[in-house]
Amino acid sequence: MTDYAQLLKEHELKATFQRTQILEVIEKYGHIAIERIYEEVSKIHASLSLATIYKNIIMMVEKGVLTEVPIIGQKSKYEIAKEEHIHLICTSCSAVMDKVLDKDTSEDTQHVAEVSGFSLEHRQLNLYGLCESCK
Numbered sequence: 778m779t780d781y782a783q784l785l786k787e788h789e790l791k792a793t794f795q796r797t798q799i800l801e802v803i804e805k806y807g808h809i810a811i812e813r814i815y816e817e818v819s820k821i822h823a824s825l826s827l828a829t830i831y832k833n834i835i836m837m838v839e840k841g842v843l844t845e846v847p848i849i850g851q852k853s854k855y856e857i858a859k860e861e862h863i864h865l866i867c868t869s870c871s872a873v874m875d876k877v878l879d880k881d882t883s884e885d886t887q888h889v890a891e892v893s894g895f896s897l898e899h900r901q902l903n904l905y906g907l908c909e910s911c912k
């Protein structure tokens with residue numbers, strides 16, 4: 778299991794109980810919306826408000842601990858920041874799967890940016906469709 782206190786410290790954030798709880802829930806689910814994080818965290822820590830959770834998540838996104846995954850037609854999900862990868866998003870059950878960003882795809886998107894005179898900072902590739910169990 779990830780050392781959340783260490784992770785937070787590396788990003789210049791104090792390792793509060795609420796933050797480590799939020800991170801634990803996010804890691805357990807992989808990609809999860811704020812309302813679901815709130816449901817899970819309140820099971821352990823009933824006094825936490827949605828506003829507090831929201832504030833902490835925004836802070837952790839700003840500091841690079843978390844990544845926001847905006848999903849068309851749904852609320853954003855959040856994940857622990859990691860290497861660039863591709864998302865396969867099921868439009869039926871909303872499952873989000875991580876797939877490795879292979880060398881070819883990485884170079885292709887780089888190329889698209891380059892020929893457009895666009896300086897690429899970061900990318901998030903989301904592919905929408907039906908997962909194996911929803912097909």
Ligand SMILES: [Zn+2]
Pocket residue numbers: 867868869870871872907908909910911
């Ligand atoms: Zn599905």
Ligand SMILES: [Zn+2]
Pocket residue numbers: 808856862864874875
């Ligand atoms: Zn992901």
